[in-house]
Amino acid sequence: MGQYQQxxxxxxSGKTCPTQDSKAVFQALRSAVVDAGIKGQVRVNHSGCLGQxxxxPMVVxxxxxxxxxxVKPADAARIVSExxxxGRPVEELRYVAPPGDNKLPLDEPLPPRA
Ligand code: FES
Known part of the structure; x- marks a missing residue:
């Protein structure tokens, strides 16, 4: 096993996620991991553009x-606990798309969540 389980x-730091409050999502996830006492098992990292x-905000x-x-900051607690x-992904927040880049033109509306 590596240094972290997950x-x-x-x-x-991509073009769109930072405009959708992704830094607050990052902070909320990191805080929720600390609050859950699993900081030693789970690493929450910033990422550049994920091609979506x-x-x-995108989270993987x-x-x-x-x-x-x-993802919204209020979703962090569920992602951490569930x-x-x-061990059960939060299905209503889940993103399912074809492999590879799936970038939307900025004037298209967001698709509904799964
Ligand atoms: S800006 Fe987040 S996936 Fe591209």
Missing amino acids: HVFVCT CGHG VYPEDVWYCA HLQG
Whole structure:
């Protein structure tokens, strides 16, 4: 096993996610991990663009390869308790899209969550 059981990447420096409050999502996830007492097992990192611009804020959890879209700071506690601790991804926040880049033109509306 590596240094951490899971990595959570939050897009905080691409073109669109930072305009959708992704830095607050990052802080909320990091705080929720600390509050849950799992800081030694889960690493929350900033990420550059994840190639899904316009669907954000984007969050991805590895090694599960589970993606979340349109995440809000208030969603952090559920992601931590249900997914990171409970092992069950939060289905209504889940992002399912074809492999590779899925960038939306900025004038298109966001798709509904799964
Ligand atoms: S800006 Fe976040 S996925 Fe591109």
